[in-house]
Amino acid sequence: MYKDACVVTLLQGIPPAFWKHTNRLSTGTVSLQGPSGNIWPVNLITKEGHLFFENGWQEFVRDHSIKCGDVLVFRYDGDSHFKVKLFDSSGCEREDCFSVKPCEDAIMSKADLSSTFSRAHLPKMSMEMLLRVPKVGEWLIGYFCQKSQNTIKYVLSRGWPAFFNNNSLKVGDSMVLEVVHEKEMLVHIFRA
Known part of the structure; x- marks a missing residue:
């Protein structure tokens, strides 16, 4: 408390x-x-x-x-x-933030998202999503909900390499993605 x-x-x-x-x-x-x-x-x-x-x-x-x-x-x-x-207005602590740690690839072609968070806060269908970095810019990214047998994988793909390069992301950098609404997220970048 x-x-x-x-x-x-x-x-x-x-x-x-x-x-x-x-x-x-x-x-x-x-x-x-x-x-x-x-x-x-x-x-x-x-x-x-x-x-x-x-x-x-x-x-x-x-x-x-x-x-x-x-x-x-x-x-x-x-x-x-x-x-x-x-x-939020219901009195529950907002759970609209989560972190993403890039993989070891030098250039990321996609970003896998946390399944627990994605199931609770993101759409269950593929769509375009806006990623906004405060005071930097906005990128339209393909968000995919990939279903296979017993699992669902949540991925940011189409447009992700441009976002990755435009923001000069490096291995070891971390990001916090904050859901604004189902088609938009704020991105906070933490440099390694």
């Missing part, structure tokens, strides 16, 4: 009851660490006696596909650093 955590909506400031547990955190740049482990720098401002996130907040919201009804839980870890957990 998150100690010193507080649930806030997007339009509310940081409640004074939470603020006092941060040793009166001052305004300026703070870091928000999302579920992927990535960090977003965000400005903390004071307006009418309340603290608000400003510049950088919009990117955090966009990159996590936060929508009305979602709930965010912030944990202040000191040194102007917050860890953020995301929950």
Whole structure:
């Protein structure tokens, strides 16, 4: 459980009851660490006696596909650093992120996806899917649901080599694919 955590909506400031547990955190740049482990720098401002996130907040919201009804839980870890957990409108923690570790091939012709995650969150039919790397670009990729005897394999194939090369992916790099909706995923790249 998150100690010193507080649930806030997007339009509310940081409640004074939470603020006092941060040793009166001052305004300026703070870091928000999302579920992927990535960090977003965000400005903390004071307006009418309340603290608000400003510049950088919009990117955090966009990159996590936060929508009305979602709930965010912030944990202040000191040194102007917050860890953020995301929950959907039902109160369940969002499970729309997963990681992909490239195989040892120097150039990947396809990417196999986690079966457990794919069964729960991705379509059961082949289709085109949009992969979006924040602040970099978008790629249309072939998503295939390959059925054989007792197993189903989930693969990103057509268009994957271009995505791989355009993003200068190397062996050892990792990615987190975050489902925006059934035909679109955000991609967060972690360099080895």
